[in-house]
Amino acid sequence: MIFIKNLIFFILVITFTIDAFFFFGIILIFIRIFSSQRVAQKVLRFLIVCYGRIIIYGFARILVKVEFIDSSQGRHAHDPCVYVSNHRSASDAFLMGVLPGEFVQIVNLWPFKLPILGLCARLAGYLSVRSMPFDDFSKECKKLFSNNISIVGFPEGTRSSSSQMGQFHGTLFRVAKENQLKIVPLCILGNEDKPLRGSLKIIPGSVEVHKLPAIGYKEYKDLSNFKFKQYIRKKMQIFIDQRTGAA
Amino acid sequence: MSDQIETMINEVFEESFEIEKEDLKPEANIFEDLGLDSLDVVDLVVALQKKFSVEIRTDERIKDIRTLEDLSKFIKELKSES
Secondary structure: HHHHHHHHHHHHHHHHHHHHHHHHHHHHHHHHHHOOOHHHHHHHHHHHHHHHEEEEEEEEHOOEEEEEOOOOOOOOOOEEEEEOOOOOOOHHHHHHOOOOOOEEEEOHHHHHHHHHHHHHHHOOEEHHHHHHHHHHHHHHHHHHHOOOOOOEOOOOOOOOOOOOOOOOOOOOHHHHHOOOOEEEEEEEEEEOOOOOOOOOOOOEEEEEEEOOEEEHHHHHHHOOOOHHHHHHHHHHHHHHHHOOOOO | HHHHHHHHHHHHHHHHHOOOHHHHOOOOEEEOOOOHHHHHHHHHHOOOHHHHHHOOOOHHHHHHOOOHOOOOOOOHHHHHOO
């Protein structure tokens, strides 16, 4: 039964992805003809979020119930911020579709090589920390923040094999500090077998995406760059441990 | 001399990164156990250069350093060369 559900899910996703690519592509070409690149990118990012939500709240319901739990305590939705998430599954990038507002994902190099999705990521201006030196990356982020665009990334860099998060890379934290922005931690729970590591098989169950309270500049400004990332990591790990019963 | 270098390296980690003394074991991996990344390494190099009055930034051997023990050996070599 799980195999059949997985099969149906992937047929729906592949069909939808190809259809959406052409349909959204036509919309974007028209928008680009009559407006600026900025408007076209904004629309594309919105369409990517719609695509993600249709998959996670629509097709994925055959197998998985996704719940977004916002505990951010009223962070203004239009302020740009830096979202940092734990990373356990290949589906995590899709789960970011639950987030409000306009954002750009910070990804590794390989997602750009994916058919269709890679092209969309490139056109939407997604950034790779591995493709440029820190100073250039920081300048790119600054441009995004000045347009009220948030960034979303996975500071572990690679998927962790247990609920214990890997060490954090400090790039996103340094960018947040330079721009005096809030850090918003995200903790994804229940995603480790959706799909299983090294496989496409999705085990039925539920996934929770928790948006933790934002950490403002005043709270972290006196911390060193190293201490800052460790501080956020510890907060996230405590939350994960509490929720998974590991505490 | 050896103990003194190790103590001074530990001081750098305590002062610059606020890492607890009990975590600073010779076999501790600077990246996986202590949590430094490539950007932190730049800060570490600056702090070590200041502490030991040596030039580290351009030395290729720094790329092979993984543990505190490796770092200690490297600093000892640098000191003996100068």
